[in-house]
Amino acid sequence: MRWFVVIPGALVPAALANDVLSAFANRSLAAQLAHARLSNEPSLVAGATHWSWIWHQYGGIGQPITAPYAWRALNHSSAVEAHSEVALHHADPVHFAFARDHLIVKSLTPTPVTATEAQALAADAEPAVRDAGATLRVVGASHWFLSFRPDWSLDTVPLDAALAESVSDVMPAGSDASRWRKLLNDVQIGWHQHAVNAAREERGDRTINSLWLHGGGVWRSLPRAPFAAIASNGPVLRGWALASGLAPASLFKDDATPPARGDVLSLWRDLLEPARFEAWGDWLAALQDIEARLASLLRRSLDAGYRELVLVLCGRQQVRRVTLSAHDRYAFWRRSSMSSVFAEAGFPLR
Numbered sequence: 001m002r003w004f005v006v007i008p009g010a011l012v013p014a015a016l017a018n019d020v021l022s023a024f025a026n027r028s029l030a031a032q033l034a035h036a037r038l039s040n041e042p043s044l045v046a047g048a049t050h051w052s053w054i055w056h057q058y059g060g061i062g063q064p065i066t067a068p069y070a071w072r073a074l075n076h077s078s079a080v081e082a083h084s085e086v087a088l089h090h091a092d093p094v095h096f097a098f099a100r101d102h103l104i105v106k107s108l109t110p111t112p113v114t115a116t117e118a119q120a121l122a123a124d125a126e127p128a129v130r131d132a133g134a135t136l137r138v139v140g141a142s143h144w145f146l147s148f149r150p151d152w153s154l155d156t157v158p159l160d161a162a163l164a165e166s167v168s169d170v171m172p173a174g175s176d177a178s179r180w181r182k183l184l185n186d187v188q189i190g191w192h193q194h195a196v197n198a199a200r201e202e203r204g205d206r207t208i209n210s211l212w213l214h215g216g217g218v219w220r221s222l223p224r225a226p227f228a229a230i231a232s233n234g235p236v237l238r239g240w241a242l243a244s245g246l247a248p249a250s251l252f253k254d255d256a257t258p259p260a261r262g263d264v265l266s267l268w269r270d271l272l273e274p275a276r277f278e279a280w281g282d283w284l285a286a287l288q289d290i291e292a293r294l295a296s297l298l299r300r301s302l303d304a305g306y307r308e309l310v311l312v313l314c315g316r317q318q319v320r321r322v323t324l325s326a327h328d329r330y331a332f333w334r335r336s337s338m339s340s341v342f343a344e345a346g347f348p349l350r
Contacts, residue, residue: 002308003301004227005266007290008050008160009275009283010342011315017343020280024338029291032298033322033341041312041319047161050267050314051236058240059224064158065217066090067145069239072219074139076248087151089216091136091144092159093121095206096167103167105212107159109273111205115141117196121208124194128186132179143235146213152176156214163276172213180213187211219243228262231255237267260305268293275315298324315344 012020024030044052048064055064067088093113095106113121118141129136129146137145154177157170172180188210191197197207215236225244230237231252238251252258254266270290274283294311301309311322322341 001260001306002263002310003231003266003297003306004263004310004312005268005294005297006050006054006312006314007268007271008048008314009269009271009273010311010313011318011320011344012275012280012283012342014343014345016280017339020284021338021342023284024287024291027291028295029287030338032294032324033338034336036336036341037321037323038336038341039321039323041321044317044319046317048158049317049319050312051158051160053312053314053319054237054240054265054267057224057226058222058244060222060240064215066158066215066236066239068217068219069243070143070215070235071137071139071145071239073235073239073242074143085218086147086149087216087218089146089148089154089156090159090214091146091211092214093118093142093144093208094159094210094212095208096210097206099166104164105159105162105167105170106206107163107273108206108208111200111203112142113208117200117208118142118144120196121191121194124190125187128183128190131186132183134183144211146211151216152179154180154213154216156216158214159212160272160276162212162214163273164278184211184213221245226263227265229258229264231258231264231266234267237265241265257300257304264306313342318344 041053044056051064051066067090070090071088093108095108096103097106118138122136122138122144125136133149135147135149137147139145152174154172154174156172162170171177191209197209200207220243222240222244225246227241228246229250229252230241230246231254232238233254241251242248250258258264268290270286271283274280274286298309307325309324311324313320313322320341
């Protein structure tokens, strides 16, 4: 029985790894990982490799479909219900920021949209959405979904992969891309001088000036149930677990310790945004927090009866497994440096 922890943004470009990780050379995390077993995973779709890795564990094919599964999890819908033929897409509120001669995609961190703001902005966007033949649904302020009847043909980029990228490079493509751009432009015009954004700007918060469309598809049951439990509040993981046949009782909160009845999955997102924006000081600060969480989880998981703790470190194009067990300290023939563990490429594995 293994506890998998998927950590997006964990792999650092090889050329920077030595410099970035030098501060951790003598810390407890270095000692924990020095004798771990390392293995590179097969290449995945570039960008949000964490979603691709988990999706493929469940037997998903192609680009990960996330929106309809998150929708069901958020609405406590049973996975045994007849599936719907209506495709759902995430339409996450985001901030488009100026960077030299182009716009880049940013999240609303650290001040996400509130319930009051969501209600006001969604109401403002509703006429444009309705005129486009679409339906907008908002769940819990920060989870926004769009559906089109019939569904639009769009190739989208996950928000996690679009962060820090030029908007023009990652905007949805496909035969209905122009329809999406028109709808988005209409929404943006209504939000440009909205009272919600005026108040956010006055407080120094990022304005909510766009929506990011991604993860669309139709709900289908998933062919594999690779994990016996999920330790995550994230609706996508919970939705995929339900669609694989897991009972709601097997879905645990982030800080819970599920009974050791099979493999379990967690997702730690702390490093993702600092890595996407190459803010390595912030990345190191987040890694310090992970160091403490990891030490606690290693103790809890072994005490609960899990045989191994498996870190799934994700970069922009590569995924690496780091397997920890109670006997690793005796594996003196394995001696990995921090840079070799966290470098995305260019360091041999022993």
